[in-house]
Amino acid sequence: MPHLAASPTSAAAAAPASARVAFLRPGRVPRPPLQTARGLRPDLGTLRTAEQPTLYDLLGISSEGTLDEVRAAYRRMARKYHPDVSPPDVAAENTRRFIEVQEAYETLSDPSRRATYDRALARGVCRLAFSSSRRVAPYYYQDQEDKSGWRRTWGDQIEELKRRSMTKDSEENLSWGARMRRRTETSSSE
Amino acid sequence: MTEQLYTVASDSETTGEDKSQMSFPDVAIGIDIGTSNCSVAVWTGHQVDLLKNTRNQKGMRSYVMFKDDSLSAGVTGGATREHGHEERDILSGSAIFNMKRLIGRMDTDEVVQASKSLPFLVQTLGIGVRPFIAALVNNMWRSTTPEEVLAIFLLELKALVEMHLKHPVRNAVLTIPVAFSRFQQTRIERACAMAGLHVLRLMPEPTAIALLYAQQQQQLLHDNMGSGIEKIALIFNMGAGYCDAAVAATAGGVSQIRALSGSTVGGEDILQNVMRHLMPDFDSLYAGQTMDRIKSIGLLRMATQDAIHKLATQEHVEINVDLGGGHKVSKILDRGEFEKVNQSIFEKCEGIIKQCLADAKLTPEDINDVILVGGCSRIPKIRSVVLGLCKKDDSYSGIDPLEAAVSGAALEGAIASGVSDPSGSLDLLTIQATPMNLGIRADGGNFAAIIPRNTAVPARRDMLFTTTHDNQTEALIAVYEGEGNQAEDNHLLGYFKITGIPAAAKGTVEINVCMDIDAGNVLRVFAGVVKPQGQAVPPFIEVRMPTLDDGHGWCGQALAKMYGSTLDVATIPKKLHP
Numbered sequence: 001m002p003h004l005a006a007s008p009t010s011a012a013a014a015a016p017a018s019a020r021v022a023f024l025r026p027g028r029v030p031r032p033p034l035q036t037a038r039g040l041r042p043d044l045g046t047l048r049t050a051e052q053p054t055l056y057d058l059l060g061i062s063s064e065g066t067l068d069e070v071r072a073a074y075r076r077m078a079r080k081y082h083p084d085v086s087p088p089d090v091a092a093e094n095t096r097r098f099i100e101v102q103e104a105y106e107t108l109s110d111p112s113r114r115a116t117y118d119r120a121l122a123r124g125v126c127r128l129a130f131s132s133s134r135r136v137a138p139y140y141y142q143d144q145e146d147k148s149g150w151r152r153t154w155g156d157q158i159e160e161l162k163r164r165s166m167t168k169d170s171e172e173n174l175s176w177g178a179r180m181r182r183r184t185e186t187s188s189s190e
Numbered sequence: 191m192t193e194q195l196y197t198v199a200s201d202s203e204t205t206g207e208d209k210s211q212m213s214f215p216d217v218a219i220g221i222d223i224g225t226s227n228c229s230v231a232v233w234t235g236h237q238v239d240l241l242k243n244t245r246n247q248k249g250m251r252s253y254v255m256f257k258d259d260s261l262s263a264g265v266t267g268g269a270t271r272e273h274g275h276e277e278r279d280i281l282s283g284s285a286i287f288n289m290k291r292l293i294g295r296m297d298t299d300e301v302v303q304a305s306k307s308l309p310f311l312v313q314t315l316g317i318g319v320r321p322f323i324a325a326l327v328n329n330m331w332r333s334t335t336p337e338e339v340l341a342i343f344l345l346e347l348k349a350l351v352e353m354h355l356k357h358p359v360r361n362a363v364l365t366i367p368v369a370f371s372r373f374q375q376t377r378i379e380r381a382c383a384m385a386g387l388h389v390l391r392l393m394p395e396p397t398a399i400a401l402l403y404a405q406q407q408q409q410l411l412h413d414n415m416g417s418g419i420e421k422i423a424l425i426f427n428m429g430a431g432y433c434d435a436a437v438a439a440t441a442g443g444v445s446q447i448r449a450l451s452g453s454t455v456g457g458e459d460i461l462q463n464v465m466r467h468l469m470p471d472f473d474s475l476y477a478g479q480t481m482d483r484i485k486s487i488g489l490l491r492m493a494t495q496d497a498i499h500k501l502a503t504q505e506h507v508e509i510n511v512d513l514g515g516g517h518k519v520s521k522i523l524d525r526g527e528f529e530k531v532n533q534s535i536f537e538k539c540e541g542i543i544k545q546c547l548a549d550a551k552l553t554p555e556d557i558n559d560v561i562l563v564g565g566c567s568r569i570p571k572i573r574s575v576v577l578g579l580c581k582k583d584d585s586y587s588g589i590d591p592l593e594a595a596v597s598g599a600a601l602e603g604a605i606a607s608g609v610s611d612p613s614g615s616l617d618l619l620t621i622q623a624t625p626m627n628l629g630i631r632a633d634g635g636n637f638a639a640i641i642p643r644n645t646a647v648p649a650r651r652d653m654l655f656t657t658t659h660d661n662q663t664e665a666l667i668a669v670y671e672g673e674g675n676q677a678e679d680n681h682l683l684g685y686f687k688i689t690g691i692p693a694a695a696k697g698t699v700e701i702n703v704c705m706d707i708d709a710g711n712v713l714r715v716f717a718g719v720v721k722p723q724g725q726a727v728p729p730f731i732e733v734r735m736p737t738l739d740d741g742h743g744w745c746g747q748a749l750a751k752m753y754g755s756t757l758d759v760a761t762i763p764k765k766l767h768p
Contacts, residue, residue: 068419068420071420071439071441072441072442075441075442075444075446076442078444078446078619078621079442079443079444079619082619082621082709083648083708083709084605084606084619084620084709085605085619091709095648095708095709098648099648099649099650102646102649
């Protein structure tokens, strides 16, 4: 499995704290999607020195934004990133972003989930606001013609999942949305 | 087929068409294949136009007539004949109709069973395979399939469009019922392929209507009449074969589908209920099709249909029909009686709307507009049920109940083909949602949903599973779609095996199953062993669903018989919070 080889190199090259980010790089093949992302959302690169945007950053609103602002921002982002309205050359990257935006919207448009998220954010617990998108998204939505590319990127994802499952506290590694879903499921099944 | 069989909707628009042809020749057309009626619409460059056939109809009867060696579909359908005569022809056994109810269903399906009272031959053996259907040609049953019938119809429809647009047509957006399984969707795609059409999108019917509504709201905004605030619409669509509901949140040209629900219940069921009410010994009288019986059923069907239509505006209707062979129906049917006979159908409609509202987490007070569409929306009881549940006095009036779905499909066709309109009338987006849970069989016969219904599309979700036996080296991933808690209550879409799992104690291996739906609604399932790590772990696997052809029920049972629980997987128990 050639895709496995990418992991040790990237892990070795990176400082432990940013292993997650370094790990992502091999998946991001020659195209410069990071640049594109910054270009589309300039606030992310400048406002936050940490690598993790909050859900508010994803929607491009302040943390005081009202429900109407959340909805309006979601629609604005959907108009920008939904694959139906994206030019073909960026459709794959935009699909990934759309799923991120969708997850941010689902959390922030639900008052109780948003309140929990806000509390966690204030405590700094939720600095990994969007680990799931990092875990999931960047790899798969590569160009369809880049067959070896997607295979490698899926491999990366598996690799990441393996890494994730090694850590004790698996919930910490879930995305906020996934964690909330899990809690909802747990509470509803009780 | 010769040119003069078709007329163009409007001759005066010839110049406009030429222009549109040059600027976007590949714009997908919109098709609404109804159980009873079909229509087709195109984006002409500035608006959506419904096309008419030679008889000046926008809604064309859905059937294919088998006569000698010639076939003709409802698009042209006996161009010069009068309506009554033609309906009798359609019910003579020589025509196949209701394809949309039959397509992609097994002979154990109750919808197929109920279709046995149709004038053409629907033969079932009840073993979970495709039913045998046939049309009467020169006193012989000639076999065909629902896909084939639909393809013949679509071929004629395509010819009509090409006649109108004066250039070949390749791409189409079709509307489908919410209740259609992914397997049925593949049958529609196959029928389209047989007719030379490429399916750009299959759009649940109420979402096409939501798109049209979004466009109208945008228009109001441009005219400074709208407020720009998010509006919630409940869309209820009931035709001859299916009933769907959707809740859509609309603002700024974005139509977000919050919830979808639907069921295979429609005008055909109402018709059959009333026929059985009028002829209590219907089933024993009409068991086994002879020429007399076919003719007799046809007469009863027409009389019943007519009565139901009249009951939309009248309090009671007189039915007088001689069915031949000494059977006569002479009865006055009033609306109360009609509603009592169809009580169960109205209850199903209620259930669909309640589920839709609950899924969208909305109360009736949240709804701004109720949009009622489809042929059955004319039935007073249906209107009162829907409006009552939504606590509204009247429905939204800006949408034609019979033309909305096809217009929405044509709009989506233009948008998905990349057409942009300077006036901004195509500045629209629909965010679709999955109508049914998607998941795999786990924990014995249970169904573990990985992508729950009403998840926004495109979507990607994953879940971890583990082995159920010590040293289990292979695991079966059986993918299902549906609402049941038990896997077998759902539609089996396909299955595959993960092999070479490293030997380990049960419950220690972690298998990741990831489901991905792209913007084109294609479902892919990825699976791989993520724990333990190491070189011994087999490569992951990607499977595009559905993989199955016929015989859903069979496969599930055959797998269970062959492997028992040896290849089962289990969900990983949720970890306690630290």
